[in-house]
Amino acid sequence: MLPRRDLVVARHDQEDWSVGLRCPCGCGETIELMLLPEVRPRWSLTLDQLDRPSLSPSVWRRTGCRSHFWLRCGRVTWCE
Template identity: 60%
Template sequence: MRCPCGCGQRIELPLLDEANPHWRLRIDKEGRPTLSPSIWLRDGCRSHFFVRAGRVIWVW
């Protein structure tokens, strides 16, 4: 995915349980994704956000 702040940074999130760290992806009945835990970019724009039911929720 690309960073939702608009900087264009490519974000890769491992979903395999064997990866460390890894994220969990759930899709609701309407097809909207939820990712956990939050996504926190340590470099570049340093965005920190959650994806819940297809919406970006910023951590300020």
């Protein structure tokens, strides 16, 4: 089980493969997002000067709780 407020990055040979996080809505589901350039869909993970993560594009769960949010500078911004 992933920590409640942490992002976990899977890496192999200095290449980031995926990022995992618990859904910020509180449903407890794990979200895994692929970071590899050749995979679709894929996300980009960046860290700011304070090591706060941002993901692009937004995360939209099409099943379950159907959460839709941005992660920017370590903060969740909900989409309406």
